[in-house]
Amino acid sequence: MTTEALSIALIGTSRGGGGDIPLPPVAADAAGKLPPTSPERTLLNRATMLFACQACGVKPASAEGEWEPPCKPDVHPPCSPRAADILHDLLTDNARELLSEWLQLAAAAKKRPPHRLLPVLLDYAAKHPKCREPISAVVDRRGEWLMSQNPEWQFAASAEDDPEQVWETGTHAQRLSIFQSLRRTEPHRARFFLAKTWNDESADHRAEFVAACLTGLSIDDEPFLESALDDRSKVVRAAAADLLARLPQSKLVGRVIERVAPLLTYHAAASGSVLRLKKSSSARLDVELPKDYDKTWQRDGIEEKSAGKGQKQWWLEQMLGMIPPTHWSKTWNLPPTECVSLAEGDYASVLLDGWVKASERNPDPLWIESLLRRGFTGENSRLNRVLLAALAPERFLAFALDVLRSKEGSLVTCSDLINNHNVPLNMECGRAFLKRVGDLAATGDRQDVSILWHMIEQCATRLPPALYDELAAKWDIEREPWSTYKRQVEALLSTLDVRRQMHKEFCS
Amino acid sequence: MSSAGWSRDRVLQLAPDASSAKSGQELASPRKWSGIGGDEAAIWGLCQGSGKNPYQTIVELSEPAFKCSCPSRKFPCKHGLGLLLQFAAGPENFPRAEQPAWVAEWLTARAERAKKKAEAAEQPPKPVDEEAQAARRAKRMDRVTAGLSSLRVWIDDIVRDGVAAVQPRGYTFFDEHARRMIDAQAPGVARMIADLGTTASAGGKDWHVPFLRQLSSLHLFIEAYGKLDQLPPATRDDVLATLGIAMPQEQVLAAPLVRDTWHITAQEVEFEEKLRVQKTWLFGTTTRRAALHLSFTHGTTAFDASFVVGTQFDGELCFFPGNGVRAAVKTRGASQPIEALAGFDGLDAACDAYSQLLARQPWLGEVALPLRAVTPARVDGSVWVLRDSGFATLPAAFAPGAAWQALAVSGGRALDMVCAIDGAKLRPLTIFAGEEVIPLGSSSSLPMAAANAAALV
Numbered sequence: 001m002t003t004e005a006l007s008i009a010l011i012g013t014s015r016g017g018g019g020d021i022p023l024p025p026v027a028a029d030a031a032g033k034l035p036p037t038s039p040e041r042t043l044l045n046r047a048t049m050l051f052a053c054q055a056c057g058v059k060p061a062s063a064e065g066e067w068e069p070p071c072k073p074d075v076h077p078p079c080s081p082r083a084a085d086i087l088h089d090l091l092t093d094n095a096r097e098l099l100s101e102w103l104q105l106a107a108a109a110k111k112r113p114p115h116r117l118l119p120v121l122l123d124y125a126a127k128h129p130k131c132r133e134p135i136s137a138v139v140d141r142r143g144e145w146l147m148s149q150n151p152e153w154q155f156a157a158s159a160e161d162d163p164e165q166v167w168e169t170g171t172h173a174q175r176l177s178i179f180q181s182l183r184r185t186e187p188h189r190a191r192f193f194l195a196k197t198w199n200d201e202s203a204d205h206r207a208e209f210v211a212a213c214l215t216g217l218s219i220d221d222e223p224f225l226e227s228a229l230d231d232r233s234k235v236v237r238a239a240a241a242d243l244l245a246r247l248p249q250s251k252l253v254g255r256v257i258e259r260v261a262p263l264l265t266y267h268a269a270a271s272g273s274v275l276r277l278k279k280s281s282s283a284r285l286d287v288e289l290p291k292d293y294d295k296t297w298q299r300d301g302i303e304e305k306s307a308g309k310g311q312k313q314w315w316l317e318q319m320l321g322m323i324p325p326t327h328w329s330k331t332w333n334l335p336p337t338e339c340v341s342l343a344e345g346d347y348a349s350v351l352l353d354g355w356v357k358a359s360e361r362n363p364d365p366l367w368i369e370s371l372l373r374r375g376f377t378g379e380n381s382r383l384n385r386v387l388l389a390a391l392a393p394e395r396f397l398a399f400a401l402d403v404l405r406s407k408e409g410s411l412v413t414c415s416d417l418i419n420n421h422n423v424p425l426n427m428e429c430g431r432a433f434l435k436r437v438g439d440l441a442a443t444g445d446r447q448d449v450s451i452l453w454h455m456i457e458q459c460a461t462r463l464p465p466a467l468y469d470e471l472a473a474k475w476d477i478e479r480e481p482w483s484t485y486k487r488q489v490e491a492l493l494s495t496l497d498v499r500r501q502m503h504k505e506f507c508s
Numbered sequence: 509m510s511s512a513g514w515s516r517d518r519v520l521q522l523a524p525d526a527s528s529a530k531s532g533q534e535l536a537s538p539r540k541w542s543g544i545g546g547d548e549a550a551i552w553g554l555c556q557g558s559g560k561n562p563y564q565t566i567v568e569l570s571e572p573a574f575k576c577s578c579p580s581r582k583f584p585c586k587h588g589l590g591l592l593l594q595f596a597a598g599p600e601n602f603p604r605a606e607q608p609a610w611v612a613e614w615l616t617a618r619a620e621r622a623k624k625k626a627e628a629a630e631q632p633p634k635p636v637d638e639e640a641q642a643a644r645r646a647k648r649m650d651r652v653t654a655g656l657s658s659l660r661v662w663i664d665d666i667v668r669d670g671v672a673a674v675q676p677r678g679y680t681f682f683d684e685h686a687r688r689m690i691d692a693q694a695p696g697v698a699r700m701i702a703d704l705g706t707t708a709s710a711g712g713k714d715w716h717v718p719f720l721r722q723l724s725s726l727h728l729f730i731e732a733y734g735k736l737d738q739l740p741p742a743t744r745d746d747v748l749a750t751l752g753i754a755m756p757q758e759q760v761l762a763a764p765l766v767r768d769t770w771h772i773t774a775q776e777v778e779f780e781e782k783l784r785v786q787k788t789w790l791f792g793t794t795t796r797r798a799a800l801h802l803s804f805t806h807g808t809t810a811f812d813a814s815f816v817v818g819t820q821f822d823g824e825l826c827f828f829p830g831n832g833v834r835a836a837v838k839t840r841g842a843s844q845p846i847e848a849l850a851g852f853d854g855l856d857a858a859c860d861a862y863s864q865l866l867a868r869q870p871w872l873g874e875v876a877l878p879l880r881a882v883t884p885a886r887v888d889g890s891v892w893v894l895r896d897s898g899f900a901t902l903p904a905a906f907a908p909g910a911a912w913q914a915l916a917v918s919g920g921r922a923l924d925m926v927c928a929i930d931g932a933k934l935r936p937l938t939i940f941a942g943e944e945v946i947p948l949g950s951s952s953s954l955p956m957a958a959a960n961a962a963a964l965v
Contacts, residue, residue: 006720009667011672012667012672014668014669038664039668041664043667044667044723044727047721047723052870055863055866057863058859059856060855060856060901060902061901062900063887063899067883067920068920071919081515116917116944119915142919472539493539494537
């Protein structure tokens with residue numbers, strides 16, 4: 001009935017004839033008693049009655065069909081209401097670093113976010129791929145249940161899904177997620193899955209899957225990675241070569257060592273003889289550059305074209321980057337500090353850059369520390385962030401404390417130390433850092449003001465929140481020197497306060 | 509001390525705008541405060557501002573009422589919000605203490621004012637110059653009659669030329685007539701025309717269905733107004749209320765009292781020009797009547813903060829004359845959290861209740877009704893519905909993002925929900941899930957609503 005009334009109303013009574021639209025019997029009687037009027041009013045009168053009948057007679061539809069089964073109970077208890085409020089704020093303010101901390105704390109305390117915040121949290125994960133894994137880790141069954149129903153949230157496979165099925169039919173994000181989790185537990189099975197579909201994957205996806213083999217990487221992966229070196233795509237070859245370079249016993253590393261060995265000649269220190277027939281000489285390293293680019297190098301991921309560097313130097317640097325640094329300390333029978341100090345002369349930076357890359361792939365704490373300390377005095381006084389990240393946590397903390405206390409590094413060095421590591425600073429390091437900043441602020445050097453502003457802002461997410469009280473007591477923003485940094489110190493304190501509350505909510 | 513039912517969300521709902529809410533949160537940290545204390549009646553503290561002396565801030569907890577010595581014209585100010593937020597987050601930080609003189613002074617003065625007001629209310633109202641009032645009213649009615657007759661011609665034209673021809677003409681086509689009805693002192697009719705414009709410009713696949721429904725409603729109104737003298741008194745009141753004629757307070761409060769335990773079920777904020785309208789929905793546990801309480805504020809003044817969704821009170825309501833749902837609160841006892849939401853146990857029963865209201869008041873619009881044990885779900889993977897325990901469903905028009913939130917909270921199980929029903933669909937406003945009360949409507953996203961308000965002033 002509505003359709004008829006509407007079709008007349010749509011085209012107009014001037015074209016659609018009278019307004020005498022049909023009505024349900026109960027209304028038709030009443031409408032019949034109305035005095036005759038123009039077609040427009042007749043239509044409106046009858047439409048009024050029709051809509052009244054509809055609205056008053058609205059009935060729910062009966063639907064006993066199939067409904068999504070309810071969600072299974074969650075495994076973990078919810079976080080405290082205060083922790084939930086903090087999470088809500090962090091999501092609203094897009095405070096990503098603090099959000100990561102919240103998620104870590106929740107995962108460690110085996111607590112989950114409240115259900116009402118799950119959609120916002122999953123939306124956040126959809127927008128920020130880096131947050132997907134930590135978010136998927138805390139959403140519990142309810143979150144997985146929701147994710148299974150919203151295509152926009154299907155970036156992770158649920159622990160309960162059948163990996164084989166996800167691999168065959170899932171979205172790329174789900175497949176990558178299942179691949180990564182399989183690599184953790186059954187790396188060979190992940191390899192087997194990948195082999196099945198290898199020829200159907202796009203080059204970018206092949207490269208991503210190869211790179212994902214970093215998780216659970218072992219010499220068992222070598223045959224597969226060697227075969228990937230023959231891939232027609234350069235990105236796939238590069239990804240495979242990178243992984244093989246992380247396996248010290250791989251054939252690739254052997255090949256590269258063979259190529260580099262003739263180019264580096266080490267001369268041990270010679271002490272002068274008692275009779276002074278010979279002069280004493282210090283140890284040195286003679287470096288020779290490769291003469292020609294051998295086409296077989298391409299397969300091992302060594303690029304021919306360089307960007308901005310001398311070509312031959314670039315070849316050597318890349319190859320050095322593939323050799324575990326301990327190979328040199330063993331071959332030359334020298335401690336790493338002395339190896340590093342051999343980098344002198346024209347090719348010093350080729351050696352150092354190569355070793356930095358190599359240390360990232362095969363981290364050795366002594367090598368890393370030697371390279372870092374070398375960085376203090378070098379032309380580029382910045383600490384290498386990659387190297388810091390490759391140090392084990394305890395090693396990093398000890399190193400940082402030593403540097404901060406010794407006043408060895410510059411202000412910028414301190415900033416690198418505080419900002420570029422995934423290890424939360426301990427109280428000692430935090431105090432040492434604050435003391436450095438405090439000493440610098442007290443000297444009142446105007447040049448440092450803007451760097452200090454920046455550092456105070458940046459350390460907010462890195463300092464242990466338990467330092468809050470000490471900091472609030474010592475850094476009195478009403479007085480010099482802290483009044484110069486009032487805004488930054490206030491922001492620092494309020495961030496530390498939020499973090500302190502977060503820790504309290506999850507740790508008690 | 510205990511937080512006495514104050515949660516962060518509840519405090520933030522009191523914020524007059526988004527910036528106050530934000531500054532309030534920044535001030536909700538112990539290190540900004542000194543001399544913090546409290547007792548059953550109030551909490552207080554000193555907040556260091558930019559001036560020499562710290563601001564003295566007091567929050568009276570029952571109503572709540574705010575007092576602060578800062579110069580801000582916002583109400584409540586950020587200091588009041590900050591203090592109350594801090595209380596909500598950590599009542600243990602508020603040691604029970606003797607009221608300082610400045611606190612006791614204000615609380616005493618408040619109590620005295622309240623007493624005087626109560627006494628004044630006892631006094632008989634001032635006599636009204638009935639003759640002058642009648643003359644004013646007759647003049648207004650004439651203007652409305654003139655306005656409606658031109659509107660009549662306009663509507664006839666629309667139907668004659670076809671509704672399809674309306675959409676391309678855009679919003680101004682409606683706006684002009686809406687303004688004319690404002691000039692004709694018929695703001696309610698102006699709003700109906702503005703709604704028509706919104707429906708037409710929103711478009712969509714079947715926009716003409718609601719358009720024709722709204723147009724019919726306007727038609728019915730004009731017809732009813734023409735026969736005002738022949739209508740039953742209650743319907744006449746409905747017409748006048750729909751027209752937008754304000755009902756004098758004493759006339760409303762003279763209506764029969766309806767005593768009940770009232771559940772505060774939902775709240776929304778709407779914007780009309782520079783005015784903000786807070787719509788609070790109530791439901792009587794025994795009478796099973798739905799009631800709508802409106803409060804109006806300008807600019808950045810806060811609403812009456814005492815209506816908190818999820819609480820109940822024993823009290824007396826006066827329904828406005830007519831067959832509508834609008835009511836004024838005459839007396840109210842202490843607020844308490846709702847333990848079990850009173851409401852309808854099936855969608856059928858809720859539809860019936862709405863039908864009965866609509867049959868008597870055809871311009872009723874939406875009414876918020878509490879529905880018990882309903883489950884949010886999707887049909888065909890896209891259309892959201894609510895399903896009751898008997899597998900009956902009605903389409904549900906959720907606010908953006910709210911559908912997933914409802915689904916997340918429900919986990920596919922039944923929960924209680926308060927929905928605005930309009931005779932075709934449900935518009936979920938509040939979720940009651942165990943102890944959690946979650947607002948879903950526009951006012952739930954306070955920062956957004958407040959930002960809108962800030963943009964207006």
